[in-house]
Amino acid sequence: MAGSRSSLRGGVRRGLAGIAVPPAVKLSRQADARAAAGDAAGAEPLYAQALAADPTLAGTHNNRGNALRALGRLDEAAAAYRAAVLHGLHEGMAHYNLGSVLRQAERQDEAEAAFRQALALRPDHAEAWNNCGNLLRDLGRFGGAAVDYRRALALRPDWADAHDNLGAVLYLLHEQGGEEDAAALARLWRRDHPDNPLARHIGAAIAGEEADPRAPDDYVRQTFDLFADEFDRKLAELDYRAPALLAGLLSDEEPAGDLDVLDAGCGTGLCAEALRPYARRLVGVDLSDGMLNRARARGLYDGLHEAELVGFLATHRLAFDLVMAADVFCYFGVLDDALAAACAALRPGGRLAFTVEALDPADGRPHRVATHGRYAHAEAYIRTAVANAGLMLRRCDRDRLRFESGEPVTGLVVLAGRPAG
Numbered sequence: 001m002a003g004s005r006s007s008l009r010g011g012v013r014r015g016l017a018g019i020a021v022p023p024a025v026k027l028s029r030q031a032d033a034r035a036a037a038g039d040a041a042g043a044e045p046l047y048a049q050a051l052a053a054d055p056t057l058a059g060t061h062n063n064r065g066n067a068l069r070a071l072g073r074l075d076e077a078a079a080a081y082r083a084a085v086l087h088g089l090h091e092g093m094a095h096y097n098l099g100s101v102l103r104q105a106e107r108q109d110e111a112e113a114a115f116r117q118a119l120a121l122r123p124d125h126a127e128a129w130n131n132c133g134n135l136l137r138d139l140g141r142f143g144g145a146a147v148d149y150r151r152a153l154a155l156r157p158d159w160a161d162a163h164d165n166l167g168a169v170l171y172l173l174h175e176q177g178g179e180e181d182a183a184a185l186a187r188l189w190r191r192d193h194p195d196n197p198l199a200r201h202i203g204a205a206i207a208g209e210e211a212d213p214r215a216p217d218d219y220v221r222q223t224f225d226l227f228a229d230e231f232d233r234k235l236a237e238l239d240y241r242a243p244a245l246l247a248g249l250l251s252d253e254e255p256a257g258d259l260d261v262l263d264a265g266c267g268t269g270l271c272a273e274a275l276r277p278y279a280r281r282l283v284g285v286d287l288s289d290g291m292l293n294r295a296r297a298r299g300l301y302d303g304l305h306e307a308e309l310v311g312f313l314a315t316h317r318l319a320f321d322l323v324m325a326a327d328v329f330c331y332f333g334v335l336d337d338a339l340a341a342a343c344a345a346l347r348p349g350g351r352l353a354f355t356v357e358a359l360d361p362a363d364g365r366p367h368r369v370a371t372h373g374r375y376a377h378a379e380a381y382i383r384t385a386v387a388n389a390g391l392m393l394r395r396c397d398r399d400r401l402r403f404e405s406g407e408p409v410t411g412l413v414v415l416a417g418r419p420a421g
């Protein structure tokens with residue numbers, strides 16, 4: 001991130017009749033022009049010349065710091081910002097610039113002191129609170145980081161990055177033994193930002209408060225739009241197997257290529273290759289435009305729709321012979337509406353194949369949202385919900401869906417059918 005610039009304080013204004021612009025100021029202005037054009041390498045020696053002629057130009061020290069930082073000369077940049085402060089630029093901006101470059105140089109203690117100084121001078125600087133939070137997060141001080149992110153959000157309530165940062169750090173705090181502190185902070189997050197999808201969903205999960213029956217649409221959209229570019233690579237790293245396991249359920253039958261198939265929550269289209277041989281027509285539906293763009297690039301779908309899948313299914317009665325939902329119902333707690341809509345969208349004899357993450361029966365609940373925002377389901381609940389939706393359970397296997405933090409994630413791999421006739 002570029003440092004904040006300073007104009008020449010107390011400098012001589014151009015155009016004031018009879019007053020000459022000192023050479024140091026002229027040089028500094030030439031340097032500013034170069035820097036503004038993105039030429040840090042050209043600007044820096046001009047700043048140095050200006051400061052050799054007049055070392056008291058505080059703003060020039062600051063702007064030279066920016067140029068040095070852009071050139072990756074971090075320690076020299078830090079020295080330049082300190083010189084700016086020494087020569088009177090005792091403003092939040094100079095301390096903030098100093099904190100940012102010290103953080104980049106991994107001089108964390110000095111960086112924190114500089115950020116705190118910046119915030120003492122300018123407590124309304126949301127970016128400084130956020131960056132201070134990032135610094136504490138990197139140092140493993142998750143509770144302190146959360147407090148700083150909350151300050152940033154008090155100033156900029158709609159700042160998606162700061163919400164993202166706060167959610168991530170509360171998750172870490174919770175995972176690393178700070179459950180109570182994380183829950184208390186999550187409750188405050190939800191209270192202060194009731195309309196923010198991340199605060200609502202992840203906040204509830206971490207606070208241990210009642211979650212929505214399924215993840216809010218705007219949470220899903222935002223999460224996967226951000227994740228889309230990395231999704232395939234990350235999932236391959238985690239040895240993601242849901243599409244292959246579901247394809248395995250279908251493999252007892254030779255694909256005739258005559259089915260109308262829906263890939264529900266198709267994401268980037270990882271199921272498309274397995275589904276294509278069965279399909280006369282292969283359609284995908286997903287909430288995330290970013291994921292759909294990736295799916296489109298595969299060139300395997302006959303149609304792709306940006307829509308919520310329960311609503312989509314409900315408006316496509318008797319339209320499909322096969323519906324697949326790989327790793328999608330983990331964004332649902334209550335499955336009744338989704339399964340009933342899937343049943344209604346299937347033709348008699350049609351099949352629904354899906355995975356969920358398995359909830360330990362010892363938990364005692366039908367489903368539970370975890371602090372990372374996904375739900376897990378008890379096998380007994382799945383069996384009942386499938387039956388209640390009017391579907392017949394054909395298979396409900398336990399298998400490894402993928403790894404997470406090095407641990408296997410066990411799932412239920414389910415095949416159900418709409419009774420024929």
Ligand SMILES: C[S@@+](CC[C@H](N)C(=O)[O-])C[C@H]1O[C@@H](n2cnc3c(N)ncnc32)[C@H](O)[C@@H]1O
Pocket residue numbers: 220221224242243264265266267268269270271285286287288291307308309310325326327328331
């Ligand atoms: C973990 S990804 C799985 C994608 C794909 N099925 C696969 O196996 O690679 C979950 C996908 O479900 C989508 N999704 C979650 N809830 C949804 C809903 N209610 N309606 C439509 N799409 C949804 C997300 O946008 C995301 O693309």
